[in-house]
Amino acid sequence: xxxxxxxxxxxxxALARQRILDCAQLRVTEGGFRNAQISQVASQxxxxxxxxxxxxxxxxxxxxxxxxxxxxxxxxxxxxxxAGDGDAVERxxxxxxxxxxxxxxxxxxxxxxxxxxxxxxxxxxxLRYRRAYAxxxxxxxxxxxxxxxxxxxxxxxxxxxxxxxxAESLVGPLSPAQSTDGKTPPTDYESLVNTIVGFCLQGxxxxxx
Amino acid sequence: xxxxxxxxxxxxxALARQRILDCAQLRVTEGGFRNAQISQVASQxxxxxxxxxxxxxxxxxxxxxxxxxxxxxxxxxxxxxxAGDGDAVERxxxxxxxxxxxxxxxxxxxxxxxxxxxxxxxxxxxLRYRRAYAxxxxxxxxxxxxxxxxxxxxxxxxxxxxxxxxAESLVGPLSPAQSTDGKTPPTDYESLVNTIVGFCLQGxxxxxx
DNA sequence: CTAACAAGTGAATCAGCATTCATTTTTTGT
DNA sequence: ACAAAAAATGAATGCTGATTCACTTGTTAG
Numbered sequence: 001x002x003x004x005x006x007x008x009x010x011x012x013x014a015l016a017r018q019r020i021l022d023c024a025q026l027r028v029t030e031g032g033f034r035n036a037q038i039s040q041v042a043s044q045x046x047x048x049x050x051x052x053x054x055x056x057x058x059x060x061x062x063x064x065x066x067x068x069x070x071x072x073x074x075x076x077x078x079x080x081x082x083a084g085d086g087d088a089v090e091r092x093x094x095x096x097x098x099x100x101x102x103x104x105x106x107x108x109x110x111x112x113x114x115x116x117x118x119x120x121x122x123x124x125x126x127l128r129y130r131r132a133y134a135x136x137x138x139x140x141x142x143x144x145x146x147x148x149x150x151x152x153x154x155x156x157x158x159x160x161x162x163x164x165x166x167a168e169s170l171v172g173p174l175s176p177a178q179s180t181d182g183k184t185p186p187t188d189y190e191s192l193v194n195t196i197v198g199f200c201l202q203g204x205x206x207x208x209x
Numbered sequence: 210x211x212x213x214x215x216x217x218x219x220x221x222x223a224l225a226r227q228r229i230l231d232c233a234q235l236r237v238t239e240g241g242f243r244n245a246q247i248s249q250v251a252s253q254x255x256x257x258x259x260x261x262x263x264x265x266x267x268x269x270x271x272x273x274x275x276x277x278x279x280x281x282x283x284x285x286x287x288x289x290x291x292a293g294d295g296d297a298v299e300r301x302x303x304x305x306x307x308x309x310x311x312x313x314x315x316x317x318x319x320x321x322x323x324x325x326x327x328x329x330x331x332x333x334x335x336l337r338y339r340r341a342y343a344x345x346x347x348x349x350x351x352x353x354x355x356x357x358x359x360x361x362x363x364x365x366x367x368x369x370x371x372x373x374x375x376a377e378s379l380v381g382p383l384s385p386a387q388s389t390d391g392k393t394p395p396t397d398y399e400s401l402v403n404t405i406v407g408f409c410l411q412g413x414x415x416x417x418x
Numbered sequence: 419c420t421a422a423c424a425a426g427t428g429a430a431t432c433a434g435c436a437t438t439c440a441t442t443t444t445t446t447g448t
Numbered sequence: 449a450c451a452a453a454a455a456a457t458g459a460a461t462g463c464t465g466a467t468t469c470a471c472t473t474g475t476t477a478g
Contacts, residue, residue, distance in 0.1 A: 157404035164377020195366035203412030
C-alpha cells in the first residue's frame with residue numbers, strides 16, 4: 001500500500017475547489033450565469049476543464065453552489081438587520097432598505113440572483129432562498145404582531161408579498177438591458193428605495209408614515 | 210405565368226398558422242415552454258417540422274407569439290376590471306382578485322407566463338408585459354389619487370410593487386413541484402387571494418379595511 | 419527508489435434539438 | 449392537360465457546450 005490521502009492533499013484540494021468556486025462566482029458577477037462557461041471558469045482558475053468535474057458533479061451543481069454561497073451571504077445580512085434594534089416595523093424597514101441598496105450597488109450579481117433565467121437546478125435554489133427570505137420576514141412580522149407594532153395578519157402570505165414587491169421593483173433597474181441601452185434615464189435609486197419600503201410597510205401596517 | 214397566390218390559399222395558410230399557434234399553446238398549457246418542442250408542435254398540428262418555419266422565423270419567435278397572445282388576453286381582462294364600476298380602489302381590488310383566481314385555475318399556463326425559465330426572446334416579452342400590467346395599475350392608482358380614494362404616492366413604483374407582490378405570491382402555489390409533490394397540503398386559495406389583495410390595498414391606501 | 423494509486427489534463431465525443439434544403443406534392447392560369 | 453410557381457416534407461445537418469476518458473503527472477509509504 002503506497003498512496004494515502006494526506007492532510008496536505010486534502011487542503012490543497014479544498015483550496016482548488018474554492019478557487020474554482022471563486023472564479024465561477026466572478027464570472028457570474030461579471031456577466032450573469034448565462035455567459036459563465038465551464039471552459040472559462042477552468043482557464044480562469046488555471047485548471048483543465050476535466051478537473052472541474054473532479055470537484056463538482058456537473059455544471060449545474062457548480063453554479064447551484066455559487067448561487068447558494070452568494071445568496072446565503074445576503075440572507076445572513078437580512079437576518080442580521082432583522083435581529084437589530086427597534087420594534088419589528090423598524091427592523092423590517094431597515095432590512096428592506098439595506099437589501100435594496102446592496103442590490104443596486106452590485107447590479108449584475110443581484111440580477112443573476114433575482115431574475116436571470118437559469119437552469120432548473122439553479123432555479124430550484126432560487127425558489128428555496130425566496131422561501132428563506134420570506135420566512136425571515138414572516139418571523140419578524142409575527143413578532144411585530146405579538147408586540148403590537150403590527151396588526152394581526154396572515155404573516156405567511158404578507159411576507160411573500162414583501163419578497164415579491166421588492167424583487168419586482170428591482171428587476172427593472174437591475175436588468176442588463178436597462179443599464180446598457182443608454183437611453184433610459186438613470187433611476188433615482190434613493191427615491192425608488194423609499195417608495196418600495198414605504199409600500200411594503202403600509203402593506204404590513206396599514207399606516208402611512 | 211401559372212401560379213398566383215389566391216384568396217383561398219391565403220386563408221388556408223392563415224388557418225395553418227393559427228393551428229400551429231394553437232397547438233403550441235396547448236403544449237405550453239400542458240407542460241410549460243420547456244417541453245414544447247418544435248417536432249411535437251408539428252406532429253400535433255399535423256404538419257412537417259419544416260412547415261413551421263414557413264410560418265415562423267424561429268422557435269423563439271413562435272413561442273414569443275404564443276406568449277404574447279396568452280398574455281394579451283390576460284392584460285385585456287385586467288384592463289376591463291380596471292375600467293369597471295366603483296372607485297379606483299374597488300376596481301384595483303377586483304382586478305387583483307380576478308387575476309389571482311384565474312391564475313390558480315389554470316396553473317400550468319399561469320406558471321409558464323409568470324415564472325417558468327424561458328429563452329431570452331420570450332423573457333423579453335415577459336418583461337414587456339409585466340410593464341404593461343404595471344402601467345395599467347399605475348393609471349388606476351393615479352385616478353385614485355385624483356379622485357381622493359388613494360393618498361398621493363409614486364404611482365410608478367407602487368404599481369410595480371403590486372405586480373411583484375401578486376406574482377410572487379402565486380409562484381409558490383403554481384410551481385409544478387408544488388402540484389406534483391403530493392405532500393404539500395393544498396393551499397386555501399380563497400384565503401391566499403384575500404391576503405394578497407388585502408396586502409396590496411393596504412400598501413396603496415395605508416388603510417386596513 | 420519504486421510500486422501503487424490519486425489527481426490533473428484537454429482533445430475528442432456526445433447529446434439534444436433547432437434548423438435547413440433537395441425533393442415531392444399541390445395549386446393555379448391558360 | 450400542362451407548365452410554372454408555391455408550399456410542404458422530413459431526413460440529414462449543424463451548433464454549442466457540457467462531459468468523458470485514455471493518458472500524464474504528482475504523491476505517498478515502505
